[in-house]
Amino acid sequence: MTLPRRSFFQFLARGTGAIVASWAVVKGISATVFREVLPARSVAPTNQKWVMVIDLAKCDGCRDCTRACGAMHFVPPMQEWVKVFEVVDNPAAGRYFLARPCMQCDNPPCVRGCPVGATFKRTDGIVMMDQERCIGCRNCIAQCPYSARAFNWGEPPHTAAELSQPYSMEYNYPHRKGVVEKCIFCPHMLREGKLPACAQGCKMGAVYFGDEMEDGVTNSKGETIPFTKIAKRGAAFRLLEELGTEPRVYYLPPASRKYPTPDEKKALEMHS
Amino acid sequence: MISKREAHLLSTLNVASPRFYQWIAFLLAIVLWGLYAYVHQLRHGLIVTGMRDEVSWGLYITNFVFFIGISHAGTLISAILRVTETEWRRPITRLAEAITVFALCIGAPMVIIDLGRPDRMLNLFRYGRIQSPILWDVLSVSTYLTGCILYLYLPMIPDFALLAEQSSLGAWRRRLYKKLSLGWTGSATQWTLLERAISIMAVVIIPLAISVHTVVSWIFAMTLRPGWNSSIFGPYFVVGAIYSGAAAVIFSMFVLRRVLRLQDYLEPVHFRNLGLLLLSFAMLYLYFNINEYLTMGYKFEGIEKEYLTRLFFGDYAPMFWTVQAIGVFLPLLLLIAVLGLRSHKSLTIPGVALASFLAIIGAWAKRYLIVVPTLSSPFLPGQRIPWEWTHYRPTWVEWSVTAAAIAIFLLIYGLFSKLFPMVSIWETREPEPAMTEAAPAASPSSNWGSISSISVILLTLSLAAGTAHAGESPKPRKPAPTALSLEWQALPSDKLSASSAEDGPPDSFTAGRVQNGLSQLFGHLSFGSKNAENETPPSVISLKATLKDASGAPVAMQPVSFSLRTSFGLVQYGSRPTNEEGKAELIVRDHRYGKYPLLVAYGGDDSFGGARAEIPVDFGARPAPALPTAGVLIAPYATAAIGLPFVMFYGFMWLVFIYAFGYLILWRMRRSDRDKQPH
Incomplete structure (x- = not known):
């Protein structure tokens, strides 16, 4: 192949010029297309980072949290936004109860997968759910490893109290057919400075809730503990940590339980 | 000008037996029933299906994956054979390409049928997030469908011109053919332009086809679920798709040969060659199955244990092993017997067709086994929920819609075979000029950065x-x-680190995280990174x-x-x-x-x-309010690292379509004779 040296250098110079020019164009386009400013709805009303701590040693599986949540959000029957699981980790271990709200992950698979941004992360850590935008593809249900999402397969039965209010993303009702719903940490309660329904409803005081940046979590009994202290001293863990979803819900291990075990309860009932 | 076998081919367009009308009526009845079922579902919601919160995807998604899979081989086989200038391909390219187009037309709406709110479908365009696998599907399937329609249409242009002159056809059909022929006169310039457009399309359709089924598999592989969370899913789906698609091509060849009496065109050599292709893909698919299930089954650990137990020994085991037998082993043995043994040579056509039929049935059931068992084995198995929620049983609505989908496919294919010749007339008549061009595929690039x-x-x-x-x-x-x-x-x-041994080292969970993205080029784009740096x-x-x-x-x-x-x-x-x-x-x-x-x-x-x-x-x-840096892909706006590869790849495809069809065919070919310029 005979290529004059001069034309080779010309080729190099032109190629470099073309690359630099296209670089500038791509950078210009990317600056406008891939914007940096968050949309208004992704910015929370307050600069807080909500966090929940559930003390499994105190959770006796009464499901008051599920009921309180259901009453507040008029959760349709057969749906449980806060679900209480009965867990036996291995055949030798005793059973314990595990309340599972939405984990409000910091690396949420559901938000990643939502094709229309109907579920989105807010700056206060809450993974919100917009029932007015959801197209019902249920990709988020497939994505969520905690099974924390529910779908309105049919028209949910309505109550007058539920229908009396206009729809708001902050309480997720009135409910509607064909969209996904989930626990959202009761943002309308947080606005009023009140604990979410489940934390308020837990008679055992097992559910602590607060602002991570405030470093304080409070339960229904008014006990407020620095979050870092309860998490560190209590060796708090997060559910399915190995998946890297970075939940905002922490659990304290069910060690030295503060309630009678189900077997003990049965024995007590038999005695009385 | 028209030979005897071509006259026969043309007669298939004209003559319709009463049995054809009966068949059409039968299919129409199924379609109407399916329509009734779908309207029922629209009125009452997805509650009428067997899907619930645990198993939230079912038959519809199965059908979607199945039909997209079926669509694979047609165009791919045709394109590969065209690019390699294989001569025996000529009679089969059109019927293969038609399968692709119609399978896509049936498969893509399956997702819409599965939507809880089909009325809000346009939100995909209003609020679409490129980070979502669903949007990748919208992008890839629409591009692929456009490409396949063009690729089916381009080689039909000379045939349209030929058909427009057949006086035996009705006047309205001749007018239609005339319109569709885009002023084709058969001049040398037009031939050059058409050949060029076809060869360009043939080259780009190969990477496009591979990409589409990879993207379909990513809907599943991008989740954390056991059985889906697998990096092999892309190639596994592509091979499975080509296997089922090749089977569909062979089976339709078999049917068309019998019904339209195309023995002159579809010869045993076609069945033999495609049978060998099917055989090799059956072996490849077997390899992928072994690779997928052996690596999971050998370790038998973690969350996959529950899933595999149900699949290998539990409630899905009968179906799983039957599908492996019918879908993979039986076709394999049948093909080896028919193609490998001299004594069974006379059985080549029925043998290969039967193997294809089994492969198609197996492919559908395999898609079901990919979708459903994984969803019914979640990380936190449901408690205190009805038995049916975890044990998915499709309802009559889902079965009706599925039957209607298959019926529509057969209906369109049948009507197409009556409206257009299923075998390319001009391609089977004369040798084709050589291919000229090859286009490179765009490849995504990525860069790593750190905060x-x-x-x-x-x-x-x-x-x-x-x-x-x-x-x-x-x-x-x-x-x-x-x-x-x-x-x-x-x-x-600094007193903190000195005096607080109890508290452990200061938190470093944000500092240690590696951020994904083209950070050099798009450094300003990563969400919240600045805020993480400012965190006091x-x-x-x-x-x-x-x-x-x-x-x-x-x-x-x-x-x-x-x-x-x-x-x-x-x-x-x-x-x-x-x-x-x-x-x-x-x-x-x-x-x-x-x-x-x-x-x-x-x-x-x-x-x-x-x-x-x-x-x-x-x-x-x-710290200023910001989204967590951990979730790089949760940004509300497009993310460069994910968005650019997709937009560039499929954007390139659209540019090629515009060039090949818009410029070469619509612009230059249509005008070439009008200007009467000798070339």
């Missing part, structure tokens, strides 16, 4: 509080009034309370309790005793940001009365 070190901002503000005024009270019985004053000071934070380490606050009596003398050895008011309650720090100077000190090392009222209280005793004081304490500025 810079955390900058430290320390606030050293101090406030002083006044002391109480003086007063005399010598009576020992009545408690003397006291006054508390409180002051606070932020200590340097928590201040160490020293609180000093001074307890004095009414005269101003310090009160020693008295407990003073400290507490801090947060949004929901008081954080109690307990009590500290005062020293001789009446001072009690507390050092707070909480990870706290913002200003909080700090309360100090003295309960009092027999000789001194109680006192309390409250001052705001600043623990340092809160």
Whole structure:
């Protein structure tokens, strides 16, 4: 192949010029297309980072949290936004109860997968759910490893109290057919400075809730503990940590339980 | 001009037996029934299906994956054979390409049928997020469908011109063919342009086809679920798709040969060659199955244990092993027997067709086994829910819609075979000019970046509080009034690491995280990274309370309790005793940001009365509100790292379509004869 040296250098110079020019164009386009400013709805009303701590040693599986949540959000029957699981980790271990709200992950698979941004992360850590935008593809249900999402397969039965209010993303009702719903940490309660329904409803005081940046979590009994202290001293863990979803819900291990075990309860009932 | 076998081919367009009309009526009845079922579903919602929160995808998604899979081989086989200039391909390309187009037309709406709110479908375009696999599907399937329609249409142009001149056809059909032929006269310029357009399309359709089924598999592979969370899913789906698609091509060849009596065109050599292709893909698919299930089954660990138990030994086992037998092993053995043994040579056509039929049935069932068992084995198995929620059974609605989908496919294919010749007339008549062009495929590039070190901002503000005024009270019985004053000071934070061995090392979960993205080019794009850098380490606050009596003398050895008011309650720090100077000190090392009222209280005793004081304490500025850096792909706007490869790849495809069809065919070919310029 005979290529004059001069034309080779010309080729190099032109190629470099073309690359630099296209670089500038791509950078210009990317600056406008891939914007940096968050949309208004992704910015929370307050600069807080909500966090929940559930003390499994105190959770006796009464499901008051599920009921309180259901009453507040008029959760349709057969749906449980806060679900209480009965867990036996291995055949030798005793059973314990595990309340599972939405984990409000910091690396949420559901938000990643939502094709229309109907579920989105807010700056206060809450993974919100917009029932007015959801197209019902249920990709988020497939994505969520905690099974924390529910779908309105049919028209949910309505109550007058539920229908009396206009729809708001902050309480997720009135409910509607064909969209996904989930626990959202009761943002309308947080606005009023009140604990979410489940934390308020837990008679055992097992559910602590607060602002991570405030470093304080409070339960229904008014006990407020620095979050870092309860998490560190209590060796708090997060559910399915190995998946890297970075939940905002922490659990304290069910060690030295503060309630009678189900077997003990049965024995007590038999005695009385 | 028209030979005898071509005359026969043309007669298939004209002659329709009563059995054809019966067949069409039968299919129409199924379609109407399916339509009724779908309207029923629209009215009542997806509650009429067997899907529930546990198994939230079912038959519809199975059908979607199946039909997209079936669509694979047609165009791919045709394109590969065209690019390699294989001569025996000529009679089969059109029927293969038609399968692709119609399978896509049936498969893509399956997702819409599965939507809970099909009325909001356009939200995909209004609010589409390129980070979502669903949007990748929209992008890839629409591009692929467009490409396949063009690729089916282009080689039909000369045939349209030919058909437009056939007086045996009805007037309206001839007008239609004339329109569709785009002014084709068969001049040398037109031939050159058409060949060029076809060869360009043939080249780009190969990477496009591979990409589409990879993207379909990513809907599943991009989740964390057991059985889906697998990096092999892309190639596994592509091979499975080509296997099922090749089977569909062979089976349709078999049917068309019988029904339209195309023995002159579809010869045993076609069945033999495609049978060999099917055989090799059956072996490849077997390899992928073994690779997928052996690597999981060997370890038999973690969350996959439950899934595999159900699949290998549990409730899905009968179906799983039947599908492996019918879908893979049986076709494999049949093909080896028919193609490999000389004594069975006469059975080539029925044998290969039967193997294809089994492969198609197996492919559908395999898609079902990919979708459903994974969903019914979640990380947290449901408790206190009805049995049907975890054991998915499709309802009559789903079965009806599925039957209607298959019926529509057969219906369109049947009508197409009556409207257009299923075998290319011009391609089977003369040798084709050689291919000229090859287009490179776009490849995504990515870059790794890291976030810079955390900058430290320390606030050293101090406030002083006044002391109480003086007063005399010598009576020992009545408690003397006291006054508390409180002051606070932020200590340097390096004291934190030195003195707090108990607290462990300072948090580094944001600093250690590697960020994904084209950070050099799009450094400004990663969400929240700047805020993470600005995050201040928590201040160490020293609180000093001074307890004095009414005269101003310090009160020693008295407990003073400290507490801090947060949004929901008081954080109690307990009590500290005062020293001789009446001072009690507390050092707070909480990870706290913002200003909080700090309360100090003295309960009092027999000789001194109680006192309390409250001052705001600043623990340092809160970091600006931002999305967590952990979720790189959760940004509300398009992410460059994910968006660019997809947009570039499919955008390139659209540019090629515009060039090949818009410019070469619509612009130049249509005008070439009008200008009457000799070439």
